[in-house]
Amino acid sequence: MSAVLLDSQSFTPYHAVLMTxxxxxxxxxxxxxxxxxxxxxxxxxxxxxxxxxxxxxFLLDEAEQWVNFNRQTRKQxxxxxxxxxxxxxFEDSTRTRMSFEIAGQRLGADVSSMxxxxxxxxxxxxxxxxxxxxxxxxxxxxxxxHQESGAIQLIADVVSAYTxxxxxxxGDGRHEHPTQALLDALTIRRHKGSFExxxxxxxxxxxxxRVARSNFQLLMALGARVRAVAPPTLxxxxxxxxxxxxxxxxxxxxxxxxxxxMLRLQQExxxxxxxxxxxxxxxxxxxxxxxxxxxKPDVLVMHPGPMNRGVEIASSVAxxxxxxxxxxxxxxxxxVRMACLDVLTRQARGIEGWA
Ligand code: CP
Numbered sequence: 001m002s003a004v005l006l007d008s009q010s011f012t013p014y015h016a017v018l019m020t021x022x023x024x025x026x027x028x029x030x031x032x033x034x035x036x037x038x039x040x041x042x043x044x045x046x047x048x049x050x051x052x053x054x055x056x057x058f059l060l061d062e063a064e065q066w067v068n069f070n071r072q073t074r075k076q077x078x079x080x081x082x083x084x085x086x087x088x089x090f091e092d093s094t095r096t097r098m099s100f101e102i103a104g105q106r107l108g109a110d111v112s113s114m115x116x117x118x119x120x121x122x123x124x125x126x127x128x129x130x131x132x133x134x135x136x137x138x139x140x141x142x143x144x145x146h147q148e149s150g151a152i153q154l155i156a157d158v159v160s161a162y163t164x165x166x167x168x169x170x171g172d173g174r175h176e177h178p179t180q181a182l183l184d185a186l187t188i189r190r191h192k193g194s195f196e197x198x199x200x201x202x203x204x205x206x207x208x209x210r211v212a213r214s215n216f217q218l219l220m221a222l223g224a225r226v227r228a229v230a231p232p233t234l235x236x237x238x239x240x241x242x243x244x245x246x247x248x249x250x251x252x253x254x255x256x257x258x259x260x261x262m263l264r265l266q267q268e269x270x271x272x273x274x275x276x277x278x279x280x281x282x283x284x285x286x287x288x289x290x291x292x293x294x295x296k297p298d299v300l301v302m303h304p305g306p307m308n309r310g311v312e313i314a315s316s317v318a319x320x321x322x323x324x325x326x327x328x329x330x331x332x333x334x335x336v337r338m339a340c341l342d343v344l345t346r347q348a349r350g351i352e353g354w355a
Pocket of ligand 1: 092093094096097180304306
C-alpha cells in the first residue's frame with residue numbers, strides 16, 4: 001500500500017507522465033451526460049452489468065480529483081463526517097479491504113471493519129441475520145466481499161428494506177468486482193486517453209474470475225475491443241455470448257494488444273485440476289518478456305493482484321517500470337473507492353441536486 005502514500009514527485013510511472021499530467025490538471029469533473037442525481041441514480045454499487053456508460057464515466061471523472069488529493073502530504077476531508085462505514089469481508093483481501101478503509105478514513109467517515117473470523121458467523125449466524133443486525137446499527141455504507149456469487153445482492157435487498165444505506169460489492173464469488181473494473185479503467189484512461197480503438201487482452205483464469213466479468217462489461221461499454229485469452233479448460237463455454245473475442249493461444253491473443261490484464265489461477269474457486277501443473281501453465285500462458293513482444297511496443301501491463309510470480313507473470317514483466325501499471329492500479333483503487341463512497345452518499349447527505 002505504500003504507493004498511495006507517495007507524493008506526485010516520487011511516484012509517477014515512467015511512461016504515464018504525459019497522461020498523468022494531463023489528467024491531473026482536470027480538477028473538475030467533465031461528464032457531459034445528465035445532471036445531478038440522474039448521473040448516478042443508484043442506491044448501491046453491486047455490478048457493472050446494467051450500468052450506463054455515462055454512469056461509469058462519471059465515477060471515473062469524480063475519481064480524478066481524489067488522485068490529486070491523495071498525492072498531498074495531508075489527506076483528510078470531512079466529506080463523510082458523521083457517516084458510518086462498515087467493511088464486511090468474508091473472504092481474504094489486501095488491496096480492496098485496505099483501500100476501502102483508507103478511502104473512508106480520508107473522507108472523514110467513521111470506519112469499522114468487522115472481523116468475520118471472530119464474529120457470530122462462526123456460531124452459525126446466517127448471512128441474512130448478520131446483514132439485518134448490521135443494518136439495525138444504522139450505517140450509511142456497507143462494503144462487502146463474499147465468496148458466493150449473488151451474496152451481496154442478497155445483503156443489499158435485506159438492507160434496502162431497513163434503510164437508505166448504500167451497499168458496495170467488493171467482490172462476490174466469480175460474479176463481479178465492480179470497483180476493480182473501475183480502477184482498472186481509470187488506470188487505462190490515464191495512460192491511453194480513451195477506450196475507443198483500444199485492444200485489451202484479459203489473460204489467464206477467465207473461468208473463475210469476477211475481475212474478468214466486470215472488466216469485459218465495463219471496457220466494452222466504453223468502446224474497447226476485448227479479448228479473453230485462456231486455456232480451453234479455463235475459458236467459459238458461453239464466452240462468445242459475453243461479446244468478447246476468445247483466444248486459446250497466448251501469442252495470438254497478445255498480438256497488437258494495447259493493454260494486457262493478467263489474472264492468477266484462482267485455486268480457491270477450483271474443484272479439481274484445470275491445468276497439468278503450474279510449470280506447464282507458465283510455459284504456455286505465462287507473460288514473459290519474449291511473449292509480450294507480440295503486443296504493441298507501448299503496451300500497458302496490468303494485474304489486479306495478488307500476483308503469482310513465475311506462474312502467470314514473470315517478475316521482469318511485473319516490475320518493468322516502462323510497462324507495468326500494477327502498483328499504479330492500487331493507487332487508483334483508493335481514488336475510485338473515495339469517488340464511490342462520496343457519490344453513493346450524496347442523497348443521504350442532502351447534497352444540492354442529489355437530495
Ligand atoms: N484485486 C483484489 O481484489 O485484491 P485483494 O483480493 O487483495 O482485495
